[in-house]
Amino acid sequence: MAKLDFSPIADTTRRAEIVALLRRAILTGQLEPGQKLNELRISEQMRVSRAPLREAMRELVQEGILTSIPYAGTFVIEVTAKDIIDAYSLNQVLDEFAIERTWPLRDQRFFDELDRRHEAVKQATRAKDTTRQIETALQLHGLIYEWADNSVLLETWQRLTSRLQMYFALHQRARNEPVPAEDVHETYVALLKGKDMRAAQRHAREHIDLDFEELLAYARSLEKRI
Amino acid sequence: MAKLDFSPIADTTRRAEIVALLRRAILTGQLEPGQKLNELRISEQMRVSRAPLREAMRELVQEGILTSIPYAGTFVIEVTAKDIIDAYSLNQVLDEFAIERTWPLRDQRFFDELDRRHEAVKQATRAKDTTRQIETALQLHGLIYEWADNSVLLETWQRLTSRLQMYFALHQRARNEPVPAEDVHETYVALLKGKDMRAAQRHAREHIDLDFEELLAYARSLEKRI
DNA sequence: ACTTGTTAGATTGTCGACAATCTGATTGTC
DNA sequence: GACAATCAGATTGTCGACAATCTAACAAGT
Numbered sequence: 001m002a003k004l005d006f007s008p009i010a011d012t013t014r015r016a017e018i019v020a021l022l023r024r025a026i027l028t029g030q031l032e033p034g035q036k037l038n039e040l041r042i043s044e045q046m047r048v049s050r051a052p053l054r055e056a057m058r059e060l061v062q063e064g065i066l067t068s069i070p071y072a073g074t075f076v077i078e079v080t081a082k083d084i085i086d087a088y089s090l091n092q093v094l095d096e097f098a099i100e101r102t103w104p105l106r107d108q109r110f111f112d113e114l115d116r117r118h119e120a121v122k123q124a125t126r127a128k129d130t131t132r133q134i135e136t137a138l139q140l141h142g143l144i145y146e147w148a149d150n151s152v153l154l155e156t157w158q159r160l161t162s163r164l165q166m167y168f169a170l171h172q173r174a175r176n177e178p179v180p181a182e183d184v185h186e187t188y189v190a191l192l193k194g195k196d197m198r199a200a201q202r203h204a205r206e207h208i209d210l211d212f213e214e215l216l217a218y219a220r221s222l223e224k225r226i
Numbered sequence: 227m228a229k230l231d232f233s234p235i236a237d238t239t240r241r242a243e244i245v246a247l248l249r250r251a252i253l254t255g256q257l258e259p260g261q262k263l264n265e266l267r268i269s270e271q272m273r274v275s276r277a278p279l280r281e282a283m284r285e286l287v288q289e290g291i292l293t294s295i296p297y298a299g300t301f302v303i304e305v306t307a308k309d310i311i312d313a314y315s316l317n318q319v320l321d322e323f324a325i326e327r328t329w330p331l332r333d334q335r336f337f338d339e340l341d342r343r344h345e346a347v348k349q350a351t352r353a354k355d356t357t358r359q360i361e362t363a364l365q366l367h368g369l370i371y372e373w374a375d376n377s378v379l380l381e382t383w384q385r386l387t388s389r390l391q392m393y394f395a396l397h398q399r400a401r402n403e404p405v406p407a408e409d410v411h412e413t414y415v416a417l418l419k420g421k422d423m424r425a426a427q428r429h430a431r432e433h434i435d436l437d438f439e440e441l442l443a444y445a446r447s448l449e450k451r452i
Numbered sequence: 453a454c455t456t457g458t459t460a461g462a463t464t465g466t467c468g469a470c471a472a473t474c475t476g477a478t479t480g481t482c
Numbered sequence: 483g484a485c486a487a488t489c490a491g492a493t494t495g496t497c498g499a500c501a502a503t504c505t506a507a508c509a510a511g512t
């Protein structure tokens with residue numbers, strides 16, 4: 001018997017595809033915060049009935065990027081400065097925990113995957129594909145969560161990621177400057193390969209703080225516009 | 227204008243009621259882990275069509291207490307020893323964070339609410355209502371999360387709570403011993419009222435460890451039975 | 453005996469139509 | 483003109499029926 005591992009086959013329900021489509025539209029900012037999702041219109045555009053669409057929307061509500069008011073509608077969540085602060089402060093705590101758990105489990109496969117994802121970020125940066133840059137950066141960041149061998153932690157991170165990605169996308173969309181060309185993840189990757197866990201944890205915290213300042217400033221500007 | 231705060235009116239959709247019913251059935255162990263939820267049967271029992279039932283089930287899947295396999299069915303999640311370990315280790319980290327954030331925000335209203343919830347636990351204990359005891363104990367524990375003024379943290383805790391409650395319920399159901407009569411939360415409440423934050427954090431960690439040992443032993447026994 | 457094809461039954465996924473509810477415009481009243 | 487009552491249109495919530503898919507039992511071939 002050959003020892004070939006087959007991966008699970010793709011979800012073949014319309015619902016799953018709708019979830020993916022909607023999530024992408026929200027996280028890239030094509031659907032703006034506060035915007036209402038008209039079921040009839042969307043179902044017609046997707047050539048799908050409202051049943052699977054509604055089920056998909058329930059999933060995204062639980063995922064935290066949509067919000068639903070009975071008989072009124074389902075909306076993309078609004079982004080407040082406080083939301084961003086809250087998400088980031090929790091993210092710091094989780095990062096520390098994830099690094100602690102991943103640390104003893106690092107092996108060659110981990111380092112290889114780390115390099116692979118790092119490379120993906122650099123490529124997206126060179127291509128000036130901001131959406132993909134955000135996506136790959138979060139995937140790079142997510143490796144410590146995938147490696148930490150804690151399914152509940154991973155789920156929590158993935159929920160948080162949805163929001164972070166949305167915040168970043170909004171931020172990128174708002175400022176029309178080009179994306180920073182230098183590689184801010186170089187140190188992060190080096191530290192994860194090194195021997196000083198505390199240093200890695202500290203850097204994760206500081207590095208996040210850096211991006212955070214800029215993002216927060218944007219969030220504040222949003223607040224004032226209302 | 228009177229400064230009366232009205233609480234949001236109750237959800238009036240069937241879906242919301244179904245979610246509440248199903249969640250309760252799962253968390254109290256009436257629906258056992260691994261059990262399949264037959265849509266037609268349940269919808270007939272509830273005198274409801276399958277549409278709102280299915281939407282409710284999608285929510286609970288995202289909430290993490292159901293799992294769905296396309297064209298096969300939706301099942302109550304299985305509980306493994308590792309799941310419990312994972313949930314608890316994350317809970318420890320979150321507890322520390324929640325206490326840290328809540329600490330400077332404690333006021334008279336906090337202390338009053340703390341006492342109120344503590345009293346509810348004691349009452350459920352006296353009445354030997356194990357289900358309610360678990361529920362109230364988790365509510366007591368959840369106060370630091372509600373008070374921490376971090377919506378993302380609160381959501382995360384609520385998701386985690388669902389599972390913890392399910393684990394505890396399973397545990398309680400398995401052992402037929404009476405529930406401990408002495409009050410294990412006395413010290414916890416006292417420390418939250420005190421001046422030493424570190425001590426409170428330490429106790430939260432240790433206290434949880436205590437219950438955890440017992441719960442874990444049960445989880446291991448589950449593993450072996452398979 | 454073991455695999456492979458076939459088929460019937462049950463269950464999930466999807467659809468189109470109807471009922472309940474909300475919104476905002478209109479009318480009528482003071 | 484301001485305000486309440488009413489109504490029409492649009493949108494969400496729910497239903498019952500049909501289509502797609504899975505499972506398990508059985509038959510047939512090797």
